[in-house]
Amino acid sequence: MKQRGQVVIDKILDTAEKLFYSQGYSNTGINQIIEEADIAKASLYKHFETKTDLLIAYVQRTHQLWFSRLEAAVEKVSDPKGKILALFDHHTQRQEIRQFGGCPFIKANDEAETDDPRFLAEIQAAKMHSKTFIKMLVENCNHKNILSNGELSETIYVMLEGSIVTASVFKKADEIQSAKRIIEKLI
Structure with missing residues (x-):
């Protein structure tokens, strides 16, 4: 209780x-x-x-919830390459739930207008957590080696981030699924 x-x-x-x-x-x-x-x-x-303290707590909590949902979605998949593709499916689902409102971290970063270094550190921590998680998935997937682990990890991260932003503009998941198909060819 x-x-x-x-x-x-x-x-x-x-x-x-x-x-x-x-x-x-x-x-x-x-x-x-x-x-x-x-x-x-x-x-x-x-x-x-302060309101900034509330904003920082919001970002921290959103990060914790975001990662636990993401990790749970990826853990449902047994195939290492499928785990990478599950990232895109998870983000598609989250955007559908949020009616294609975009990434909460990017939204907060873009419009909060605060120079509090604690806030920026929390936003960056959330994005670095995503990058680290993707890198771990790439290192464990025995991909085609068209790109190095680092290059593939960065490509997946950028494709995922860019497709989420684009999905929020066009209010549909087509770009997230298109990015998934491109990454599937690379892994």
Whole structure:
């Protein structure tokens, strides 16, 4: 059973996640978060001294949830090359769930307008985690060696990131699946 403090933190972060993703960090006010989370103002400030602190906690939590979902999706596949292709299927599914709203980390990075180094470090950590995970999958897949492990890892990362951005522009998964087919030829 969760302690009361954690319940309040979860309510705040659930509300912040929904609002930051749907309407943007800059367009979301603290009072809106307090109202929609149905908490007292003192409760918010007890756990998050500033809006930037809340943003950083949102990115950290989103990163944890994102990676656990990604890892679970990849673990369902036994074939090492299939694990790489599962990345694209997972991101297709996540974009469909999010109605092609794009990557939450890129969205936050683009519009938060904060120079707090803690924020940038969290965004970069999420993206580096993705790169490291892809590299591990590549090293374990016995690919065709058209590209080196590093080149293939970077190609997959860039194709995945670019296809997610493009899918958010055109509001469909075609580009993510196209990137998957290209990578399939390389592995």
